[in-house]
Amino acid sequence: MDTEDTPGGTATEETKPTTWCPSGRADAPESVVLGVRSQSDASVTYLAAPTPAAELLPMIPANIEPTRVLRFASHCVSGCAHRSNNDCTLISKIQMLPAAGEPAVPRCHLRARCQWWRQTGATACQRCPAVSTAYHADDSLSTRVADPAVTPAQLQRWIDADHDAAASDSRA
Numbered sequence: 204m205d206t207e208d209t210p211g212g213t214a215t216e217e218t219k220p221t222t223w224c225p226s227g228r229a230d231a232p233e234s235v236v237l238g239v240r241s242q243s244d245a246s247v248t249y250l251a252a253p254t255p256a257a258e259l260l261p262m263i264p265a266n267i268e269p270t271r272v273l274r275f276a277s278h279c280v281s282g283c284a285h286r287s288n289n290d291c292t293l294i295s296k297i298q299m300l301p302a303a304g305e306p307a308v309p310r311c312h313l314r315a316r317c318q319w320w321r322q323t324g325a326t327a328c329q330r331c332p333a334v335s336t337a338y339h340a341d342d343s344l345s346t347r348v349a350d351p352a353v354t355p356a357q358l359q360r361w362i363d364a365d366h367d368a369a370a371s372d373s374r375a
């Protein structure tokens with residue numbers, strides 16, 4: 204099996220291809236549409252094949268943020284605030300969250316080059332449809348997950364403390 208398809212693959216620095224971010228930018232030159240946030244809970248339905256973002260962006264009304272209706276994929280870049288060496292700390296935090304509903308692995312055109320798949324395998328795919336690239340300031344958990352300054356260890360401590368507080372409330 205090609206290492207490009209293998210989570211945790213061992214490609215060398217010289218041969219390592221660019222991986223792609225599945226919660227990427229809409230406006231990068233290489234950006235493609237990963238899927239449509241079409242489900243009743245706004246989770247993603249994945250396109251069968253990548254469509255250049257530049258083809259679909261003009262169809263979105265000017266008063267609608269593109270990431271509200273579409274998910275985009277673009278290159279995983281070294282300057283990203285979520286990057287730590289070759290890892291994405293965002294998916295390290297997202298995988299701490301429970302998968303919504305049945306933990307299925309969706310069909311997805313990005314898998315062979317997806318940074319999240321390479322890093323965490325099916326665990327990422329089980330959470331991927333529910334990921335919103337848009338930032339929700341009114342959701343404290345989403346805020347902590349999206350904040351590059353919050354490490355996975357800090358998030359885990361916050362989740363544990365929140366769980367302990369909820370358990371204590373239920374006993375009161």
Ligand code: SF4
Pocket residue numbers: 225237309310311312313314315317318319320327328329331332
């Ligand atoms: S479903 Fe899996 S492989 Fe596809 S974009 Fe999401 S994390 Fe990557």
